[in-house]
Amino acid sequence: MNKNLEILQKHWKHNSFREPQEQIINAVLEGNDVFALLPTGGGKSICFQVPAMLLDGICLVISPLIALMKDQVENLQKRDIKATSIIGGISQNEIIDILDNCQFGNYKFLYLSPERLEQDWIVERLKQLPISIIAIDEAHCVSQWGHDFRPSYLKISKLKEHFPTTPFLALTASATEKVKIDIIENLGLKNPVYFSKSFERKNLSYHVLFTDDKLGKIKTIVTKNQNPTIIYVRNRKSCIDTSYYLNQLGFTSTYYHGGLSYKEKEQNRLLWMENKCLIMVATNAFGMGIDKADVKTVVHLQLPENLENYYQEVGRAGRNGDKAFGILLTNTQEITNAKKQFFLNLIDKTFLKTVYNKLNNYFRIAYGEGFNEDFTFNLNQFCNQYQLPVLKTHNALQFLDRQSIITIQNMYSEKIQMQFILSSKEVIRYMSIHKNEEEIITNILRTYSGIFENEILINTSLVAKKSKTSEKNVVDVLNKLEQHQIIMLKIINNDSHVIFNEVREDDLTINKVIRFLEHQNELKTEKFNKVIAFIEDQTTCKNNLLLTYFNQETSPDCGSCSYCLSKNKRKPQNTIQAIIKELTKEAKTVNELENKLVLSTEETIFALQQLLEQNKVAINNYNKFYLL
Incomplete structure (x- = not known):
């Protein structure tokens, strides 16, 4: 059995690779830069996870998707593989701890959001790590022609200078030819081996x-x-x-x-x-x-x-x-409305400046301040306070996020405050009885001093990492502790978080990204028109x-x-006769006729309109058609 398959079976319990996973893995193991265009469901993560397990050192995975990073880290941890991540909303001290663990703790995977590469001190720390592979997920984000361009992806090419012999693996599920060329150039890939799988799904x-x-x-x-x-x-x-x-x-x-x-x-x-x-x-x-x-x-x-x-x-x-x-x-009305709404919700320079300035005012950030500050945020409350349209404001905030001016975590968050209300002696006795909870409780006690005297805000993600378990397990243990009246627990719910990645400079901040905004609007318009063309x-x-x-x-x-199917549909007259025959039995709705006669909505409505105009059918109070 070859080593690739041995690793796949041992950790992922699969008996074979999908095409072209193993070819990609072999190209990476040979030290090549690789570009892989694999449709959704093509198993992209296996392409860097398997070779990383075969090589010494740690695999650096760059991804803009926080939820996906969390999911993959948890899945690797469940397989007893040491993995961790650096995402938004954690302190500098926590990041230092994570990087120390990566350097000295024999970790195999470090997941990183691309915005972190804009912090020089983090890049300096990355240089000290024994990085075996650099995997770039959602690689289309590096291209201004992609549907989700992020300027922070342009910083990835700098890593090539520091790791010239480390294989780079660029992965995406969607890239036109123009985007493909952009990815190779902007990431600095050297003679990359190219793999693609057909986008055709015959089933x-x-x-x-x-x-x-x-x-x-x-x-x-x-x-x-x-x-x-x-x-x-x-x-x-x-x-x-x-x-x-x-x-x-x-x-x-x-x-x-x-x-x-x-x-x-x-x-x-x-x-x-x-x-x-x-x-x-x-x-x-x-x-x-x-x-x-x-x-x-x-x-x-x-x-x-x-x-x-x-x-x-x-x-x-x-x-x-x-x-x-x-x-x-x-339906036709929805398409008409969509065209109107699309252009109404495109953001321009003036609106972007307004939203950015109002956002700073909302959190009382002074000019020249705000760097790395983290706030809870409710979009509807913000829009109500300043009389801003919600969807258009959301688009403006998303643009600021993509430009790395701010980071918006749109997931619903739970902030957890807790305090031990029993003595430390009683807590230790509880741990001796509930051994499966001991690691989590011990890490909480070590991480948060004063937790017996005060209510402390705890980071469940950090506790989970230190305990080598999932965040869900940490929350479950806290709920049990509350039920046993060992702790007082408060869960504070918030819609999202905003992290300011730059100091406030008003016009200076916005002016430097206007060309990206104009380009984004052109691209969005082109892509919207393609959707309409596909439908119509x-x-x-x-x-x-x-x-x-x-x-x-x-x-x-x-x-x-x-x-x-519409090419081969029956002739209208045949459809009319079939409907008449069906209505001689009993009155039926449009949906009932469609299901019974296996008709499309268009066929059914066209035939019924003909029958209505000829006064051969009518509609009763139950929206059912019957013969006159």
Whole structure:
């Protein structure tokens, strides 16, 4: 057995690699720089995790996705692999401790957000580490032509100067030819070995369905396919409302969005992963690091932001190779409104300056101050105070985040305050009885002096790292301690955190990033128009539209997407006759006719309009059609 496969089986319990994982691993082990373009679900993390286990030293993983970093670190720790991360919101002393552990503690993986490379002292500390591989996840972020450009990614090339012989592995799930060239140049990759996997998913069919009754259509979809399903929506309210609607109909549904606590997210995720709830209604906060093989259907209830996101989200269906469906529900009015709203919510220089200045005023930051300050933040309260439009303000804050002026952690956070209310002697006695909780309690006592005398704000993530366990386990232990009346526990919930990465300089701060803003607006407009073209195109196979967008060779028409099926649909007169025959039995709704006759919404509505104009049918008080 070769060593690659031995490591895969030992730590990940897989018996074989997916194409082209092993070729990428071998190229890295040979010391080459590598560029890997692998679609969603292609198993990118294995490409750097396996070779890192075979090489001496530590693998540095650069990723902008905090949730994904946490997920991967926890998964590695569960496999008894030493891994840690440096993300926003932790103190300099905590970072020093983490880097000391990496230097002297035989760690195999260090995950780092790209913004940290803008801090010279961290780069100096990284130079001292025995780095074996530098893996750059979401590598398209280095390109101004990518859909999520982050200037902080441009700092990664500096690492090439310090680690000239260390292999760089750039990974992305979406890159056009222009973005690919940009990635290689901006990261400073030297003669990289290039790998790509076809973006074609032959078992996945793409459907764009026009309907004025989206909830009714969802009911039809989940009734037909009672298998694991994801329904993507654009906001938290739609998340909760859609899940409630499905549960009222008797389906098992849960939901996931950025406003849930860690505990709620984990609880809802497990309900779905374990098939206790078959339907997950979610915003795009859900998905990164989620690998469930038996997802049958992914539904988009609103238009996606771009085709990259759409492809990634739809790609979570059918990973087991079985037939699966990506369904986008829309209507003419929604497209018209989307076009209006898109241009209304594009931010310009004046609006960006307004938001930045108001944000500083909101937190009372003086000119020349604010560096590395961390605040809890509620977007709605901020917008209400200054009479700012919520969505447009959100876009402005996201832009400031991408430019590394601020860092916004949009996940729902829990700040935990606690105090021991029993004596240290009683706490020690408790630990002697509950050995499985001893490590966590001991690390809390060592880390936070004065915790018997005062309520102390504790960092559960730090305690988890020191205890070599998950943050969830730490919170569970704290809840048990509270139940046993050993501690007093307060959980303070906040929508998000804002960290200021630069001192306040008002116009100077904003003027230096305006060219990026103008470029971003051009790119956003181009990508929005591509989404509209994908939806409205009535002459091309949807599979081939996506392949063309990603510069892939097109195939013969797939035969199963909404366009291909519409090509072969029955003649209108045949549809009318079939409906008349069905209505002679009893009155039926549009959805009932669609299901019974296996018709598309467009076919059914067209035929019914003909029958209405000919006064052959009418609608009763129950929205059912009947023959006159």
